[in-house]
Amino acid sequence: APPLSPHPAPSIRPPPADQRGRSPPTRSESSGGRIPAAQRHAEMNLFRLAGDMTHLVSVVVLLLKIHTIKSCAGISLKTQELYALVFAARYLDLFVHFVSLYNTVMKLVFLASSFSIVWYMRKHKIVRRTYDREHDTFRHHFIVLPCLVLALLINERFTFREVMWAFSIYLEAVAILPQLVLLQRTRNIDNLTGQYVFFLGAYRVLYILNWIYRYFTEPHFVHWISWIAGIVQTMLYADFFYYYIISWK
Numbered sequence: 001a002p003p004l005s006p007h008p009a010p011s012i013r014p015p016p017a018d019q020r021g022r023s024p025p026t027r028s029e030s031s032g033g034r035i036p037a038a039q040r041h042a043e044m045n046l047f048r049l050a051g052d053m054t055h056l057v058s059v060v061v062l063l064l065k066i067h068t069i070k071s072c073a074g075i076s077l078k079t080q081e082l083y084a085l086v087f088a089a090r091y092l093d094l095f096v097h098f099v100s101l102y103n104t105v106m107k108l109v110f111l112a113s114s115f116s117i118v119w120y121m122r123k124h125k126i127v128r129r130t131y132d133r134e135h136d137t138f139r140h141h142f143i144v145l146p147c148l149v150l151a152l153l154i155n156e157r158f159t160f161r162e163v164m165w166a167f168s169i170y171l172e173a174v175a176i177l178p179q180l181v182l183l184q185r186t187r188n189i190d191n192l193t194g195q196y197v198f199f200l201g202a203y204r205v206l207y208i209l210n211w212i213y214r215y216f217t218e219p220h221f222v223h224w225i226s227w228i229a230g231i232v233q234t235m236l237y238a239d240f241f242y243y244y245i246i247s248w249k
Helices: 046-069 077-090 101-123 141-153 160-174 177-186 191-217 224-247
Strands: none
Touching: 046 101, 046 191, 077 101, 077 141, 077 160, 077 177, 141 160, 160 224, 177 191, 177 224, 191 224
């Protein structure tokens, strides 16, 4: 089953032969089938739900800024384009596998919001004038190809959807880079932009707590691709978190 949030759920490997009596195998395991990485079911817990909602809030904050004040000042179009690519690659199964209404709605929300933000910043006659093209110069296309190559080399199974899933994980880990570089260059962070980046970082921290919780409560819970990419992504936020918290003191 697919994850209930934009960040795919770690895999649960079948137990060794000498331990199978301790817990019954899933239907796919007993039939010899294999669920793709982007399809595996993840148990909901407080950390995961909080992570989902925090990620959703970050999108609402950004859309609120763009729609109400007709401005995208301080927002990196390069980062938004990368996120649109992340969700497009991750949700290739959207109309193929149905898990729950919650799952489908969350996927649609993140797909629609990411492409809407890109449209606003590129095409809206008022919003696009506020885009800081001068400082948003990070060459984001240079990180797409390395992520794709890494996905081709390191994935859970060499199929199109599995490679695209791994690609989306690697790309999401570094998609915030253009935004962080833009904020560093301008040194001028308005409240909504700061809150947007803060909630994105908080979402990732909550997901790491979710992984830790599941590691100690679920047997055979291992997913190195998501874990390492998530840690790298969180480390990129460290500098921003420091200065953001200092600014509120």
